[in-house]
Amino acid sequence: MIRSTYLVTMRDYLGYVSAWGFWLGLLFTPVIIGIFILAPTFAQNAQPTRYFAVIEQGDTFTNALRQQMDDSVGVMARAMLDPLAIAEDRESEKIAAFDEARANGASVDEAFAQAGGNAAMLPRQDFVEVEAPVSNSAELAPYLIGETLVDTDEGPQPLFAAFVVNETSGEIEYWSENLQARTLISFAREAERELQLDRALASVNVDRSVLSEARAARRDVKQQRVRIGEGEDAETEVTQTDRAPFVVSIMMAFSLWFLIFSVINYLLMGTIEERSNKIFDSLLTSVKLPHLLAGKLLAVLLLSLTLMAFWSFGSGLLTWFVRDSIPADVAQGLGSLLTAAANPALFVPAIISFVLGYLMYGSLFLALGSLCDTIQEAQTLMTPLFVTLMAPLAMLAFAIQDAESALIEFMAWVPVFTPFLLILRMPTEPPLWEVFAQLGLMALTTLLILHLATRVYRAGAVHGAGVNDVWAYFGKLVPGKKSAA
Amino acid sequence: MGEDMPLKMSGVSKWFGSFQAVRSLDFDVPKGSIVGFLGPNGAGKSTSLRMALGVLSPDRGEVSLLGAPPNLESLKRVGFLPEERGLYKKMSPRQIITYFARLKGLSNRDAKARADELLEMMGLGEFARSRVTKLSKGMAQKVQILSALAHRPDFLILDEPFSGLDPVNQQALEDLIIEEHKRGATIVFSTHVMEHAERLCEKIVMMARGRKVFDGTLDEAFAALGRAVHIGVAEGFDLGAALAPSGFEAVQEGDHWRVSLKPAQTSQDALRATLDSGAPITSFTPQEARLRDVFVSLVSDAEAQDLTDTLAADAAEGREAA
Numbered sequence: 001m002i003r004s005t006y007l008v009t010m011r012d013y014l015g016y017v018s019a020w021g022f023w024l025g026l027l028f029t030p031v032i033i034g035i036f037i038l039a040p041t042f043a044q045n046a047q048p049t050r051y052f053a054v055i056e057q058g059d060t061f062t063n064a065l066r067q068q069m070d071d072s073v074g075v076m077a078r079a080m081l082d083p084l085a086i087a088e089d090r091e092s093e094k095i096a097a098f099d100e101a102r103a104n105g106a107s108v109d110e111a112f113a114q115a116g117g118n119a120a121m122l123p124r125q126d127f128v129e130v131e132a133p134v135s136n137s138a139e140l141a142p143y144l145i146g147e148t149l150v151d152t153d154e155g156p157q158p159l160f161a162a163f164v165v166n167e168t169s170g171e172i173e174y175w176s177e178n179l180q181a182r183t184l185i186s187f188a189r190e191a192e193r194e195l196q197l198d199r200a201l202a203s204v205n206v207d208r209s210v211l212s213e214a215r216a217a218r219r220d221v222k223q224q225r226v227r228i229g230e231g232e233d234a235e236t237e238v239t240q241t242d243r244a245p246f247v248v249s250i251m252m253a254f255s256l257w258f259l260i261f262s263v264i265n266y267l268l269m270g271t272i273e274e275r276s277n278k279i280f281d282s283l284l285t286s287v288k289l290p291h292l293l294a295g296k297l298l299a300v301l302l303l304s305l306t307l308m309a310f311w312s313f314g315s316g317l318l319t320w321f322v323r324d325s326i327p328a329d330v331a332q333g334l335g336s337l338l339t340a341a342a343n344p345a346l347f348v349p350a351i352i353s354f355v356l357g358y359l360m361y362g363s364l365f366l367a368l369g370s371l372c373d374t375i376q377e378a379q380t381l382m383t384p385l386f387v388t389l390m391a392p393l394a395m396l397a398f399a400i401q402d403a404e405s406a407l408i409e410f411m412a413w414v415p416v417f418t419p420f421l422l423i424l425r426m427p428t429e430p431p432l433w434e435v436f437a438q439l440g441l442m443a444l445t446t447l448l449i450l451h452l453a454t455r456v457y458r459a460g461a462v463h464g465a466g467v468n469d470v471w472a473y474f475g476k477l478v479p480g481k482k483s484a485a
Numbered sequence: 486m487g488e489d490m491p492l493k494m495s496g497v498s499k500w501f502g503s504f505q506a507v508r509s510l511d512f513d514v515p516k517g518s519i520v521g522f523l524g525p526n527g528a529g530k531s532t533s534l535r536m537a538l539g540v541l542s543p544d545r546g547e548v549s550l551l552g553a554p555p556n557l558e559s560l561k562r563v564g565f566l567p568e569e570r571g572l573y574k575k576m577s578p579r580q581i582i583t584y585f586a587r588l589k590g591l592s593n594r595d596a597k598a599r600a601d602e603l604l605e606m607m608g609l610g611e612f613a614r615s616r617v618t619k620l621s622k623g624m625a626q627k628v629q630i631l632s633a634l635a636h637r638p639d640f641l642i643l644d645e646p647f648s649g650l651d652p653v654n655q656q657a658l659e660d661l662i663i664e665e666h667k668r669g670a671t672i673v674f675s676t677h678v679m680e681h682a683e684r685l686c687e688k689i690v691m692m693a694r695g696r697k698v699f700d701g702t703l704d705e706a707f708a709a710l711g712r713a714v715h716i717g718v719a720e721g722f723d724l725g726a727a728l729a730p731s732g733f734e735a736v737q738e739g740d741h742w743r744v745s746l747k748p749a750q751t752s753q754d755a756l757r758a759t760l761d762s763g764a765p766i767t768s769f770t771p772q773e774a775r776l777r778d779v780f781v782s783l784v785s786d787a788e789a790q791d792l793t794d795t796l797a798a799d800a801a802e803g804r805e806a807a
Binding site for chain 1: 567
């Protein structure tokens with residue numbers, strides 16, 4: 001068995017890795033993921049500057065609007081300085097330095113640089129104020145429709161929008177040809193809210209700084225650990241290290257999903273190729289069907305391990321080259337993640353889940369591929385499986401919020417979801433009997449699916465059963481419907 | 486018995502749903518023989534061969550391949566060319582032959598050496614490392630045949646090996662079969678082209694509509710059809726009466742007489758008896774029986790039998806329903 005399975009594995013594996021498409025996917029997947037991550041910043045920076053003007057007697061609203069827009073860049077700058085601290089709503093030296101610089105009158109760019117950030121990385125402001133070309137709304141139209149341009153640092157440009165503060169009626173009007181862009185109008189509403197708050201405070205002789213001081217004086221709510229293991233620090237405050245297992249479990253579950261989703265295509269295509277090339281009879285007189293299936297599944301498993309090894313090695317190499325520029329707290333975070341990943345309580349169930357999950361879905365795709373002569377035929381059968389595969393992805397979103405939610409706990413008992421959801425549950429330390437029961441149920445289901453997949457594969461490979469036979473089979477199950485098959 | 490009879494099928498039947506593809510098939514293949522497995526399309530030849538190899542399981546009856554029910558060990562000594570031709574399109578002929586030879590137990594080194602040897606022998610040396618997609622259909626078929634015999638099998642089963650080949654390649658394949666036979670291999674091949682069987686086979690098995698309709702040597706096949714000579718004589722001469730004393734049976738068919746030959750009689754015997762009877766002979770034509778005639782005759786009989794069986798079954802069903 002071992003020899004024939006090995007030969008099938010090696011033939012299939014070498015066939016996959018010798019295809020240029022594999023290397024294209026291997027090299028470009030990280031690039032594509034990177035593009036997706038950076039796309040919003042690129043898009044924002046690529047957007048042309050939009051000019052607006054404020055027509056107001058005085059500058060009260062104008063100043064409030066400027067302050068609001070400045071603050072929004074400040075919020076972004078704080079998030080860029082220490083994203084983890086912002087996400088966890090905790091104190092941070094960098095953010096404290098930024099806030100102090102701002103309080104001392106520094107601009108956002110200056111404060112960002114003083115706190116250790118690179119000001120060039122800050123996103124560019126989309127909206128730039130220009131001097132109002134007219135003094136009332138009746139004369140604005142030619143500027144807003146682009147017939148007349150306004151003077152800007154970039155030369156004459158069309159006016160995107162204008163605010164008109166009507167002191168008589170007390171209304172603030174927003175004029176623009178673009179009815180969809182809401183950013184500027186949101187800034188204006190927020191600015192007006194702050195302005196009214198200032199006025200209200202002034203009316204009762206309370207200085208605005210009192211509010212800021214009150215906000216600064218708020219007490220932090222510190223999350224505490226209930227359980228402290230033997231030999232662990234007596235400190236009970238929850239740290240990055242405590243959260244690391246949750247982060248790692250989500251990463252592992254997503255990796256499993258991503259790998260299954262990205263390599264099942266190989267199983268499908270490989271089987272369709274053998275069916276359409278009519279190689280089954282030659283193969284089945286040289287190797288037993290279960291050994292053939294095992295060889296095929298192992299080949300694609302090897303392929304997925306190649307992908308993981310390549311990407312892990314690539315990431316490791318990249319990290320090594322930029323090790324000196326990695327901030328200490330990021331390095332500490334990465335260390336916590338690696339420590340959590342190395343915990344047997346997490347990685348052992350994760351590996352079992354990975355293997356069983358792969359076998360479960362892999363054998364299904366292999367079996368269905370054996371019924372199809374073309375990829376078009378396969379697509380009709382694949383839809384239910386793809387829908388099944390999308391469900392765990394949706395549950396990952398729930399798990400990020402609360403890995404102990406009743407939904408995750410319940411769905412983890414459904415064997416086709418267990419491979420993903422059990423990993424997510426492990427950091428919550430579920431009862432051991434539940435872990436074993438779910439692993440056992442998953443193993444039994446995998447065996448059942450492997451058995452059924454072998455039968456379906458045999459029907460496709462030996463008897464030439466096809467897509468129509470599948471529909472005919474399900475047709476028979478519909479009460480009162482007589483199948484033609 | 487097993488090694489003397491590399492293949493033995495006893496009472497083998499196979500159904501696909503309600504359709505019976507093979508009906509109580511009995512036949513055996515003696516060691517060292519070349520057996521032709523003949524029959525029209527849909528006769529059940531491929532199904533029978535797939536059962537012989539264990540690809541399909543019989544619903545009834547037994548199959549013995551090299552002395553045991555088909556298993557991976559016995560299959561390592563068997564080479565098989567399936568009816569449906571196919572190769573891995575992204576592999577080279579050398580890789581394909583090596584792969585199948587290794588699956589049959591050869592070491593990597595031996596398999597590669599054997600692939601090179603066979604490809605050179607069949608004139609495909611220069612295409613050894615080309616992708617299969619670059620080969621012509623005939624070349625690809627040769628590669629598949631070479632894959633079947635790369636491991637020097639004791640027993641070769643070839644399902645329609647000549648289909649799709651041009652006359653030159655058909656001759657090359659005949660030569661290859663003879664070579665393999667000389668090497669000591671037992672060979673079974675299915676075909677519906679009788680000329681190949683006539684030239685190559687010592688024994689033939691004919692099938693029609695899932696039944697075996699003949700199993701024997703070529704001579705026995707010709708005997709089953711019945712041999713005859715056609716003799717023309719001057720008008721008005723009664724050749725039937727003239728030959729009756731010498732034991733020949735003659736029947737007038739248009740402008741000539743058909744004289745049937747019994748197994749011990751030759752066409753020369755018939756000519757001598759006609760001359761001795763004093764008949765005024767105008768023509769003499771021995772009717773050489775061809776396997777095609779035997780085939781058509783037997784298949785027609787089988788189809789007639791099948792029709793009779795079907796009608797009888799329908800009638801029985803009708804009676805039951807009544």
